[in-house]
Amino acid sequence: MEKAVVILSGGMDSTTLLFDIKQQGYEVYAISFYYGQKHNKELGYAEKTCSEIGVNHKVFNLSILNELAPSALTRDDIEVPEGHYEEESMKATVVPNRNMVMLSLATSYAISIGAKKLYYGAHAGDHAIYPDCRKEFAESLKESIRLCDWEGIELLYPYIDMDKGDIAIRGKELLVNYKLTWTCYKGEELACGKCGACQERLEAFKKAGIEDPIKYMDENVKEKFMNKSIYLDKEIEEKIKEMANKEQRSFSYMINKILSEELGDSK
Ligand SMILES: [Zn+2]
Secondary structure, rough: EEEEEEOOOOHHHHHHHHHHHHHHHOOEEEEEEEEOOOOOHHHHHHHHHOOOOOOOOEEEEOHHHHHHHHOOOOOOOOOOOOOOOOOOHHHHOOOOHHHHHHHHHHHHHHHHHOOOOEEEEOOOOOOOOOOHHHHHHHHHHHHHHHHHHOOOEEEEOOOOOOOOHHHHHHHHHHHHHHHHHHOOOOOOOEOOOOHHHHHHHHHHHHHOOOOOOOOEOOOOOHHHHHHOOOOOOOHHHHHHHHHHHHHOOOHHHHHHHHHHHHHHOOO
């Protein structure tokens, strides 16, 4: 059986990817990294998912990243911002060059176990603020990874043109257990429902037409996202498009802005 390595964060995207490549018949080796992230409970979920579907799993300590590169994801003195991903404030969640460091180490691991393929779950929704999730980055690194060893390791990123909603649709087909995934950037007991990561997750479930099985601090947030259907009225849709044009923002950004304002108001 051909071996494949996958970087598994314990979030929705990489967990879906894990199911995807397992179904393709690879002997899968999942690796996760601890880099001081506040939301390190994702690692516990990664572990559970792997044991549930019988996949090898290793967690590597990368806390040096936290020391070298401050981010709201790792530092207690920097707050995780609330709001949509496209907002300027979300840039505080960038861990500089995280993906290159992880992919580089994952390549070493792949070579050491004789795997020829290395998968990672970067997707289109990430590109707005995470430069190392861009397709251009993946494409350029693909070449370096191919050349770093005589064996020619292949870097694959099948979700690069998909958004999180498309990934959730794929996960629905693959029967991914999303209860064992964690997305919220705050390291609380329950998902906050307000940070960019939570909002994007809720949007994805809405697009896939399935209910998010995890619990939120305010359970109503789920229902509100699911039931909110501002697409129904053509006139409203046109108005939102106009507003988006005027503010030079995307349509989905405007929708989210309106949604989060409404969700905030009802509290
Ligand atoms: Zn959150």
